[in-house]
Amino acid sequence: MVYHTRKRVVVTGYGMVTPIGKDSRETFENARNGVSGIDFISSFETEGLPCRIGGQVDDSRLNALPAKGLQGIEKCSSRGLKLMISAVSEAVAAARLDLVEDRDRIGVSLGYHGENPSVEDMILLYRYSGKEVWDVSGLTKNGVYSFFNFFRRKPDVATSILSILFDCRGSNLTIVSACAAGSQAIGEAAGIIREGKADVMIAGGCESNLNFSGFVGFVLIRALSERYSSPEKASRPFDRKRNGFVMSEGAGTLVLESLDHALERKAPIFAEVLGYGSSGDAFRITDMHPKGDGAAFAMQGAIADAGLTCADIEYINAHGTSTLQNDQIETLAIKRILGERAKKIPVSSNKSMIGHTIAAAGAIEAGLTIIGMNRSVLLPTINYEFADPKCDLDYVPNRAREMEHGIALSNSFGFGGQNACLCLGKFRQ
Amino acid sequence: MKAIPDSSSSPLTDRIVITGLGAVCSLGNSVMEIGRGLRSGKSGIEEITDFDAGESGFLAAQAKNPPAIKTDIHPQLARSMGKHLSLLLASTEEALCSAGIRPAMFDPQDMGFFAGMGMVDYHVEDLLPAVLKSLSRGGDLDYDKFFFSGCQEIYPLWPLGMLNNVAFCQAAIHFGLRGENCVFSPHGDAGIQAVAEAVKVLEEGKAKVALAGGVSEEISPLSLARARLKGLLRPPERQSGAGSPKGATAEIVLGEGGAMLVLEPMSGAVDRGANILARVVGFGFSCEKDHRGRFASERAIFSAIEGALSQAELDPTRIDLIMLGSLSQNELEAVRKIFGMALEAPIMVATAKTLGEAFAAGPILNTAIGLSSPDLAASPQDIRPYPPPGGGAPRGPSNTGRVLINGISYEGRCASMIVEKTAGEIK
Numbered sequence: 001m002v003y004h005t006r007k008r009v010v011v012t013g014y015g016m017v018t019p020i021g022k023d024s025r026e027t028f029e030n031a032r033n034g035v036s037g038i039d040f041i042s043s044f045e046t047e048g049l050p051c052r053i054g055g056q057v058d059d060s061r062l063n064a065l066p067a068k069g070l071q072g073i074e075k076c077s078s079r080g081l082k083l084m085i086s087a088v089s090e091a092v093a094a095a096r097l098d099l100v101e102d103r104d105r106i107g108v109s110l111g112y113h114g115e116n117p118s119v120e121d122m123i124l125l126y127r128y129s130g131k132e133v134w135d136v137s138g139l140t141k142n143g144v145y146s147f148f149n150f151f152r153r154k155p156d157v158a159t160s161i162l163s164i165l166f167d168c169r170g171s172n173l174t175i176v177s178a179c180a181a182g183s184q185a186i187g188e189a190a191g192i193i194r195e196g197k198a199d200v201m202i203a204g205g206c207e208s209n210l211n212f213s214g215f216v217g218f219v220l221i222r223a224l225s226e227r228y229s230s231p232e233k234a235s236r237p238f239d240r241k242r243n244g245f246v247m248s249e250g251a252g253t254l255v256l257e258s259l260d261h262a263l264e265r266k267a268p269i270f271a272e273v274l275g276y277g278s279s280g281d282a283f284r285i286t287d288m289h290p291k292g293d294g295a296a297f298a299m300q301g302a303i304a305d306a307g308l309t310c311a312d313i314e315y316i317n318a319h320g321t322s323t324l325q326n327d328q329i330e331t332l333a334i335k336r337i338l339g340e341r342a343k344k345i346p347v348s349s350n351k352s353m354i355g356h357t358i359a360a361a362g363a364i365e366a367g368l369t370i371i372g373m374n375r376s377v378l379l380p381t382i383n384y385e386f387a388d389p390k391c392d393l394d395y396v397p398n399r400a401r402e403m404e405h406g407i408a409l410s411n412s413f414g415f416g417g418q419n420a421c422l423c424l425g426k427f428r429q
Numbered sequence: 430m431k432a433i434p435d436s437s438s439s440p441l442t443d444r445i446v447i448t449g450l451g452a453v454c455s456l457g458n459s460v461m462e463i464g465r466g467l468r469s470g471k472s473g474i475e476e477i478t479d480f481d482a483g484e485s486g487f488l489a490a491q492a493k494n495p496p497a498i499k500t501d502i503h504p505q506l507a508r509s510m511g512k513h514l515s516l517l518l519a520s521t522e523e524a525l526c527s528a529g530i531r532p533a534m535f536d537p538q539d540m541g542f543f544a545g546m547g548m549v550d551y552h553v554e555d556l557l558p559a560v561l562k563s564l565s566r567g568g569d570l571d572y573d574k575f576f577f578s579g580c581q582e583i584y585p586l587w588p589l590g591m592l593n594n595v596a597f598c599q600a601a602i603h604f605g606l607r608g609e610n611c612v613f614s615p616h617g618d619a620g621i622q623a624v625a626e627a628v629k630v631l632e633e634g635k636a637k638v639a640l641a642g643g644v645s646e647e648i649s650p651l652s653l654a655r656a657r658l659k660g661l662l663r664p665p666e667r668q669s670g671a672g673s674p675k676g677a678t679a680e681i682v683l684g685e686g687g688a689m690l691v692l693e694p695m696s697g698a699v700d701r702g703a704n705i706l707a708r709v710v711g712f713g714f715s716c717e718k719d720h721r722g723r724f725a726s727e728r729a730i731f732s733a734i735e736g737a738l739s740q741a742e743l744d745p746t747r748i749d750l751i752m753l754g755s756l757s758q759n760e761l762e763a764v765r766k767i768f769g770m771a772l773e774a775p776i777m778v779a780t781a782k783t784l785g786e787a788f789a790a791g792p793i794l795n796t797a798i799g800l801s802s803p804d805l806a807a808s809p810q811d812i813r814p815y816p817p818p819g820g821g822a823p824r825g826p827s828n829t830g831r832v833l834i835n836g837i838s839y840e841g842r843c844a845s846m847i848v849e850k851t852a853g854e855i856k
Contacts, residue, residue, distance in 0.1 A: 048577045104715070104732060113592060122556055123570045128650070136485035136650045140657035147658035150651075154548060155593070155614050160840035163716050169729070172716035172842045173622050176546065176593040176614045184611055191629055197714065197736070216580055217588025277635075278609045280542060280601045285506070286586075294607065297538055301609065301635060415589065416598030418610055 009190045010427055012200075012267040013097065013255030014367040015090025017062065017083050018354050019055030019248050023090050027364070028371045031353050032400045034382045036232035038246050038355050043210045051224035053231040054210045055248025055355035062086050073161055078115035078152040081161060083251035083360070084206035092166055092202065095255035095267055100200060107171035107198040109189035110159040111181025111205030111359040115152040116214035162202065170198045176359075179319070180278070180414030181205050182252060183362030183422050187276030189256050199261040204363035206251035215247060221286060223323060235356075236383035237320035237349035238327045238391040245321040248355030252363030254370075271370040274308065274407070274423040277301020281417030288325055288413065292333030295319075298419035299337045299409055306407075306423040310338050313345060313423075314405035315378060317369045318395075319413045320349025321356055326413065331391045346403065348396040352382040362412035366422055369408050373426045376404045445628045447848065448703040449528025449691030450797040451520040451642075454784050455490035455684060459523055463784075463794070464802045472783045474682050479648065487662065489648045490684035490785030495519045500603050509555055509590030510599065512647040513546065516687030516790070517600045521640055525604065528691035529703060530638065537607040541639030542600075543627045544689075545619025545789030546593040546612050547646035548655070558582040596644070608636045617754045617836030618714070619643060619789040620688070621844035624796075625712045627692050637697055642689035643789030656683055660723060661786075661839065681756060684785020688793035707800050710831075711741030711847040718841035719759055725843040730763035734833065737845035738767075747831055748847070752795035753779040754835035755786075775833070792836035792846065799832040800850060 014024055019037025021027030030037075037055045046052040062082055077085070092098065100106060117125075124145060128135040138144055151157050156174045163172050171192050175185045182205025189203035209215060218224050225244035228234035235246040262269055279301060281294035288294065303310060319330055335342040350365050357364060372379055377400055384397035406426040413419045452459065455473025456466035466473070473490035476482075498518040500507070507514055563579030565571040589595060594612040601610065609630045613619035620643030627641035646652045656662045661681045698705050713736020717729035725733075738745060745768045753760055756779060768775060780795055781787075787794055836844045 045572065045576060047573075107714075107716070116588075117551070119570070119572070119575065122551075122560060125551070125556075125651075136482045136487065136653055139650055139654045140485065140487075140662075142658065145654060145658070147655075150655040150658065154655075154840070156616060156619075156838060156840045156842065160716070160718065160838075160842065163841065164718070169715060169717050169732075171714040172618075174614050174619075175611060177610075177612050178592055178594055188611060188626065191626070195629065197712075212576075212580075213588060216583065217585070220580075220583065220585035221589070278611060279538070280598070280607045280610045282537060282601045282605050282607045284602065285502075285589075285595065285598055293538075297607065305633070305635070414594070415592070416595050417601065418594060418598060418612070 006194045007196060008259035009193045009256050009273045010259050010262050010269045011254050011271040011273065011370055012257045012262050012269055013091040013095025014253065014270065014370060015087040015094065016250065016252040016364050016367050017057055017086045018250040018364055019057055020353055022061035024367055024371060028368060031350060031368060031379045032377060034353065034380050034398060036353050036382060038231045038234055040231055041210055044212050049219055050226045051219055053234055053246060055246060056210055057083060057249050075148045076151045076157060077161065078158065079208035080112055080115060080206040081158040083208060083249060084158065084162065085165065087204060087251035087253040088162060088166060088202055091253040091255045097200065097255060099265065103167045104169045105199040106168040107192060107201045108159050108163050108168050109173050109185040109201055109203040110162065111175045111185035112155045112158050113176055113359055114155040116209065116211055117153065119212050121149055166202065168202060177418040178414035178416055179358050179361055180412045180418045180420040181359035183410065183412035183420035184278060186254055186363060186366055186422055187278065187420060190273040190276055193256055193258050199258055201256045202253060203256055204251065204253035205359040207358040207360045208249040209247055209358060210249050218247060225322065233383055235322045235352050237322045237352050237381055238388065238395045239384050240386035240388035242322045242324060242327060245323050246355035248357045250354065250357040250360045250364055252360050252367050254363065254366060269427045270374060272425045272427050274425045275302040275306030276422055277305055278420045281419065283417055285416055288329045292329045292336060294417055294419045295330055295333035295413055296336045298421040299333065299411065302409060302421035302423040308407065308423065312407050313338065313409055315408040316345060316347040317365045317408060317410040318347050318349045319411040320351055320381065322351060328390045330411065331393055334393060343393055346378050346396050347393050348379055348381045350379060362410065362420060366410045366424060369410050369424055373405055373408060376402055378403050444695045445631050445692055445709045446695050446698050446705045447690050447707040447709065448693050448698050448705055449524040450706065450801060451523030451527060452686065452688040452794050452797045453495050453516050453519045454492055454686030454787060454794055456784060458496050458519065460797045460801045464798060467783060467798065468802065473684065474783065474785060480650065487653050488682055490682060491648055492516060492685040498522055502599055505584050506586045506590060509552065509584065509587050510596040511552065512685060513549060513596040513644055514599055516644045516685065517596055518603060520642060520687035520689040521600055521604060524640060524689035524691050530691065535638055537605045539608055539637040540606045541608040541627055541630045541636035542606040542610045543623035543639060543641040544597050544612055545623045545643035546597055546614050547644055547788040548615045549591045549593055550649050550651040555584060555587050606640065616788050616838035616842065617791045618838045618842040618844040620792045621712065621836040621846045624690060624846060628709050631692055631694050639692045640689055641692055642793040644687045645685050645787040645790040648683050648685055652683060659839065681781065681786040684787040686784065686787040686790040686794050688790050688797050690793060690796060705851045707848040707850050710849050711737040713737035713740065713845045716842045723839060724755065724757045724759050725837050725841050727759040727762045729841065730760050730837065730843045731766055733843045733845040734763060734767055737833065737847050741847045743847065748775045748833045749830050750799055750832045751775050751777045752799050752832060752834045753777060754792055754837040756781050757837065760835060760837060792834045795834050796848060799834065800848065
């Protein structure tokens with residue numbers, strides 16, 4: 001096997017749509033001002049549920065599907081994919097990707113889990129299984145059950161549609177690692193470029209779980225915040241009164257490119273992907289490793305992959321979900337990695353404003369980290385009011401901070417125990 | 430905590446080898462059993478027995494009795510993960526065993542884990558109690574009842590069990606795999622993507638050993654409906670009318686399976702005296718749907734194969750065996766374009782004829798079969814449905830040293846992998 005010298009991977013575009021912004025500029029400005037995107041959910045009936053809040057994206061923030069004579073695709077498009085199309089549109093425009101001629105060398109790497117079945121879906125299916133036996137013949141007849149329902153549930157359909165809409169014929173992968181999926185999609189894409197298998201990768205994640213079946217599982221395992229004075233106060237990472245995460249929807253995209261390719265076509269360069277690490281907790285399906293082993297291994301892996309040491313890290317964009325367990329264990333893991341320096345390194349959680357966008361989170365947070373590095377701004381952790389003795393780092397409480405920083409980690413720790421960490425750097429020739 | 434490795438010393442030129450294989454499918458619960466079944470002309474395609482398919486007449490290649498691996502997983506959660514979990518556990522256990530890897534032989538952090546995981550669907554018994562408790566007198570759903578009380582009947586982890594990565598994480602817990610990992614989904618290309626990622630991680634020195642493979646969908650009413658409505662399955666009456674199961678002529682027949690490879694750097698494998706079965710020498714990937722929107726286009730498949738040959742620095746004449754990833758004409762045409770001019774034709778095998786479409790497990794099953802069966806050239810014609818691309822006689826059984834394995838998705842994606850057999854024997 002022929003392996004070439006590892007190529008440098010740079011970020012030439014980014015895009016996002018979140019509960020606090022229709023694009024990356026608006027999201028960043030609102031995050032800088034500590035604006036919360038959390039409110040009562042209107043997308044489905046939440047009466048009777050112990051958690052009734054979430055971070056919704058206003059439909060007016062979604063771009064219409066690109067007008068390429070492919071309107072039929074809309075039927076196959078889940079809400080998560082629609083969010084992603086908006087984010088990718090922004091990112092490829094910033095990267096001027098339409099000018100790249102060799103489309104075989106452009107790939108797509110997406111973290112996504114497909115659309116959840118609706119309650120109506122469940123009922124329809126119930127009718128074909130009413131006597132505890134499925135009516136397979138009925139179910140497989142055309143016109144009984146829409147194929148588009150299946151289509152929207154398949155995670156790879158979204159990746160495939162993105163490749164059609166944005167004319168990307170290179171490597172194409174869909175990653176389904178829960179909350180780590182967005183970061184893993186970026187890490188895997190960077191690896192593909194490093195190996196020389198693609199010049200450009202559109203990488204990121206999307207999620208839209210604000211529907212009954214997407215939501216109820218997290219309600220039933222009591223992972224969501226149930227005690228809050230107002231919706232915007234519910235997501236409070238690292239605060240002593242935190243009591244669960246807030247589910248949100250959104251999408252984030254980076255355009256990754258080999259440095260040579262970007263320089264040759266004079267593309268804008270916003271940052272460099274310096275390293276990527278992943279790990280497995282291999283502990284319990286619903287709990288993190290109590291000593292933070294998996295989280296620490298992922299951070300350690302990303303730093304090593306970047307050829308750096310812990311002393312080089314200047315900021316950490318935390319996974320920071322606002323659950324009792326995550327925030328305490330992430331703090332512990334950061335201390336294990338940074339040692340004495342841990343208390344001097346700013347750590348903040350974008351989820352305090354955006355909520356938890358699951359597969360999109362890693363990509364949105366990577367984008368915000370890059371903008372922050374380029375503007376010398378650390379985004380705040382809002383709703384930080386009551387110090388938790390077990391969470392004793394500098395969480396950039398409540399107000400954004402101006403600070404020059406050039407190397408950052410972005411953490412994502414997935415349900416089930418899959419962890420990912422990206423090491424991002426300000427671009428330096 | 431381990432010391433941070435010096436990334437500059439990553440052995441980027443180290444060759445990665447396969448030292449273990451594991452597989453479960455309709456023909457058996459081990460690589461050997463599956464190989465024997467294939468050579469004896471058995472077909473795994475039969476009438477559906479795992480659930481009541483009524484009068485539908487659909488055939489499938491179901492993994493009938495995957496080995497039960499004892500775990501600590503709550504039975505209800507295990508049930509919601511269905512065969513995904515058992516296929517993954519069984520194939521992983523066999524692979525580890527065949528590689529001679531025992532617990533504690535490696536630091537768990539040095540053990541990578543990568544898999545392509547097929548779609549996860551509902552089990553009706555998980556939903557029925559909630560629905561039945563929420564019906565109005567007229568038999569329709571009463572939403573108030575559903576939200577207030579019906580939903581409480583749903584097992585809390587049921588919705589999470591539908592995430593493709595949950596069975597993967599359970600397997601990681603069971604085997605104590607804590608190194609680099611990733612889950613790809615859900616078709617044939619995903620299995621090869623998992624192996625490619627494992628190879629990359631090993632090349633970069635981020636793990637000392639990696640497990641990489643794939644698991645199919647579980648065959649269920651919903652998976653049948655999905656394939657039927659996509660146009661991949663013929664109408665049941667035409668499928669059942671094909672006569673004996675073995676003679677089924679559907680465009681595809683769904684199959685179940687799980688397959689896993691153990692990969693290591695050559696140096697590490699030699700150091701520990703592992704049985705080296707093959708080297709992994711190249712990968713290629715592409716994406717483009719054909720005009721019907723059902724398969725990867727011929728152009729995309731051509732590009733993936735060409736990519737794998739290029740990375741392996743091989744010309745087509747050096748390939749001895751092609752494990753086809755589909756029964757599609759596009760793949761056949763792409764193969765003919767690349768290999769058609771070869772003086773000696775490689776043997777071509779399409780196990781989907783016998784094992785069904787095993788999605789993410791397919792290419793890994795095929796890798797295990799290609800590496801473990803020395804005499805595929807003499808295997809029954811059922812799995813060698815096409816004339817050799819060059820029109821000449823296929824090469825003899827002694828020359829199946831380099832194997833090209835294709836993995837094709839139904840959404841346009843395709844992947845190719847080339848492995849080179851060594852003298853090691855399957856244990």
